[in-house]
Amino acid sequence: MAAGKCIVCHERREKPLFNDMRDFEYGIESDQTGFVRCDSCGLIRLDPLPEAEALPTLYPAEYANIHAEENRLSNFLLETYFGLVHRYFKKRLPGKARILDVGCAAGHFIGYLQDREPEWSVEGIDLNRHACEMAASLGRTVHHGAFEDAALPEQQYDLIILSHLIEHVVNPAALLEKAGKLLADGGRLYIETPNVNCLDFRIFGKYWGGLHFPRHTFLFSPETVGTLLERQGFSLEEQGATLNMFGWALSLQNYLADRFDLRVVNGRIAAYPFMMLGLLPLTLIQKVFGNAAGMRILARKEKLA
Numbered sequence: 001m002a003a004g005k006c007i008v009c010h011e012r013r014e015k016p017l018f019n020d021m022r023d024f025e026y027g028i029e030s031d032q033t034g035f036v037r038c039d040s041c042g043l044i045r046l047d048p049l050p051e052a053e054a055l056p057t058l059y060p061a062e063y064a065n066i067h068a069e070e071n072r073l074s075n076f077l078l079e080t081y082f083g084l085v086h087r088y089f090k091k092r093l094p095g096k097a098r099i100l101d102v103g104c105a106a107g108h109f110i111g112y113l114q115d116r117e118p119e120w121s122v123e124g125i126d127l128n129r130h131a132c133e134m135a136a137s138l139g140r141t142v143h144h145g146a147f148e149d150a151a152l153p154e155q156q157y158d159l160i161i162l163s164h165l166i167e168h169v170v171n172p173a174a175l176l177e178k179a180g181k182l183l184a185d186g187g188r189l190y191i192e193t194p195n196v197n198c199l200d201f202r203i204f205g206k207y208w209g210g211l212h213f214p215r216h217t218f219l220f221s222p223e224t225v226g227t228l229l230e231r232q233g234f235s236l237e238e239q240g241a242t243l244n245m246f247g248w249a250l251s252l253q254n255y256l257a258d259r260f261d262l263r264v265v266n267g268r269i270a271a272y273p274f275m276m277l278g279l280l281p282l283t284l285i286q287k288v289f290g291n292a293a294g295m296r297i298l299a300r301k302e303k304l305a
Contacts (some may be wrong), residue, residue: 009041018206024254025267032214044219073273097158103165107140176232183301195295200247209250234299247293248279
């Protein structure tokens with residue numbers, strides 16, 4: 001896909017950031033070579049940007065986000081994360097909220113919410129047919145297909161979740177436009193995405209886990225994602241740091257696997273769970289100071305006049 005104006009500032013001032021990249025996690029071969037950065041606003045873009053139809057080819061069948069965590073430590077950390085997000089939603093949603101989780105994979109978070117909030121109506125949508133079939137076998141409602149083209153009811157959802165999704169699409173503006181159509185007036189959009197304004201990105205560079213080459217297409221700062229949301233008719237309510245381990249643990253894994261040719265299975269080396277645990281205090285300190293590798297944004301759809 002040919003590059004045009006920056007999707008945030010509409011300038012044409014991109015410069016190479018990283019060249020000759022490779023997939024450190026899954027070894028997927030692709031036409032992408034690296035990343036460029038807008039010299040005006042700082043938005044980072046995969047180069048060249050793939051066609052939308054090519055995106056599924058960048059995800060292997062064993063992609064980590066499809067299958068539930070089998071390692072006890074990884075599962076504990078994931079359940080802890082789910083609990084934090086659940087409590088965050090519970091404070092901000094009505095008792096009978098309708099929720100859509102976009103890019104939900106096999107719907108593990110949907111299942112978590114359903115088990116704890118039976119009054120909430122929770123559904124999801126994902127491009128991966130295998131993930132949708134797995135979700136159905138577990139009793140979860142997950143639609144198959146592209147969110148932007150999905151025939152879902154408009155102005156019906158109280159919350160739409162884009163958790164680590166906006167950085168996976170080739171047209172983030174179209175993604176936000178579709179979310180705006182499906183949200184009820186005053187409904188909220190919840191986004192989690194990597195934050196390029198963090199210490200670990202400056203330290204690890206091309207090995208930074210947030211790059212997730214070649215599956216991450218756009219990488220944002222709080223300023224660039226905020227500007228994009230406002231241009232799509234959303235008002236920002238909250239921005240903050242999230243507790244994600246890719247900033248330190250995955251970055252270190254990428255560096256070690258590349259430097260010492262370590263064996264990577266299903267995207268992770270054998271020591272990865274212990275790396276997560278060992279680096280958790282550093283991640284917590286980052287979260288407290290608000291410059292962690294992950295950020296969350298809560299935005300509201302303005303009511304129609």
